[in-house]
Amino acid sequence: MSKEWPLWEVFIRSQHGLAHKHVGSVHAPDAEMALNNARDVCTRRNEGVSIWVVKAADITASSPGDKGPLFEPANSKVYRHPTFFPMPEEVKNL
Amino acid sequence: MLIAMAPETGVATARFESLLRLSDSTLILAQRLAEWCGKAPALEEDIALSNVALDLIGQTRLWLAYAGETEGAGRTEDQLAYLRDAHDFRNLLLVEQPNGNYADTIVRQFYFDAWHYPLLQTLARSTDQRIAGIAAKAVKEVAYHLRRSGDLVVRMGDGTADSHAKTQAAADKLWMYTGEMFERDGVDDAMIAQGMAGDAGALREPWLAHVREVFAEATLTLPAPEAWMQTGGRRGRHTENLGYILAEMQFLQRAYPGAQW
Numbered sequence A: 001m002s003k004e005w006p007l008w009e010v011f012i013r014s015q016h017g018l019a020h021k022h023v024g025s026v027h028a029p030d031a032e033m034a035l036n037n038a039r040d041v042c043t044r045r046n047e048g049v050s051i052w053v054v055k056a057a058d059i060t061a062s063s064p065g066d067k068g069p070l071f072e073p074a075n076s077k078v079y080r081h082p083t084f085f086p087m088p089e090e091v092k093n094l
Numbered sequence B: 001m002l003i004a005m006a007p008e009t010g011v012a013t014a015r016f017e018s019l020l021r022l023s024d025s026t027l028i029l030a031q032r033l034a035e036w037c038g039k040a041p042a043l044e045e046d047i048a049l050s051n052v053a054l055d056l057i058g059q060t061r062l063w064l065a066y067a068g069e070t071e072g073a074g075r076t077e078d079q080l081a082y083l084r085d086a087h088d089f090r091n092l093l094l095v096e097q098p099n100g101n102y103a104d105t106i107v108r109q110f111y112f113d114a115w116h117y118p119l120l121q122t123l124a125r126s127t128d129q130r131i132a133g134i135a136a137k138a139v140k141e142v143a144y145h146l147r148r149s150g151d152l153v154v155r156m157g158d159g160t161a162d163s164h165a166k167t168q169a170a171a172d173k174l175w176m177y178t179g180e181m182f183e184r185d186g187v188d189d190a191m192i193a194q195g196m197a198g199d200a201g202a203l204r205e206p207w208l209a210h211v212r213e214v215f216a217e218a219t220l221t222l223p224a225p226e227a228w229m230q231t232g233g234r235r236g237r238h239t240e241n242l243g244y245i246l247a248e249m250q251f252l253q254r255a256y257p258g259a260q261w
Helices: A031-042 A064-074 B007-034 B043-071 B077-082 B102-123 B129-157 B161-177 B186-193 B200-217 B241-255
Strands: A007-013 A021-027 A050-055
Touching: A007 A031, A021 A031, A021 B043, A031 A050, A031 B043, A031 B129, B007 B043, B007 B077, B007 B102, B007 B186, B007 B241, B043 B077, B043 B102, B043 B129, B077 B241, B102 B129, B102 B161, B102 B200, B129 B161, B129 B200
Parallel strands: none
Antiparallel strands: A007 A021, A007 A050
């Protein structure tokens, strides 16, 4: 058994209606204690209304080497942005 | 002592004493916990303990400020914290016990939290609005302290053979300092008569039941409830530990009176 506690990624929702946002990570032997530790380490200044913790090992991340094939094709496709399309005069707020 | 005084004076004196019993226990425990700062077994524990210590300091300030007003001698919370000697402190003997190993610290915390939480619930119903207000604010913090310390007792008691042995040793060693939490004397009688405080003796059975339940889950043996208990802290008779704590805590104000930053 490793002597180090596993790493957990911490996500905090700063207020109702917003999404959880990654804020950092903590070490803990299990989920319950990870939640406690996240509360103690990451919400000392009234940062949130909800905490998620996820085992860092359970997160599958894209590889930095894949940056080209994954993201570059989108660079040349500005028409995917809504601002690309002209707005009719009559529409005031959209 | 109270009988000879005018009723209002007696009540004020009892309230002053009673507030010191609250403030001094939270203050000395916070000071003890702060000793771990920077050297707890894990970074997360380090921050968690400091958080608990800071919660307790916050509560101490509220209790001491009110104690100073009740006394009416113009003493501020700082003067009460930094310029009283050991025999004027009214904290439980439990909280001045050394940090020892981590099991000692956590069991001490659990014994205290399991008493502190229902005590504050009782005080939140005090006829004294100021006491009720402070208790209502503190009880939310202490609910978390108790959840955390109880959880750690289970983890360490039901952990490895080594952590179990250390936690059991801590539970046994600190047991004799728990009886004091449920004592009742003239000060308490005066407070209870005014509806300003509840009877701490009534907290003993629920406390025992709670500790028994957590210890069962932690595979720890509950020490004998009828064992002989230490007493004296609430009346200013302390173990030698308190003098050392105060020497460190009060050094700055003693050496440089009135120093501010």
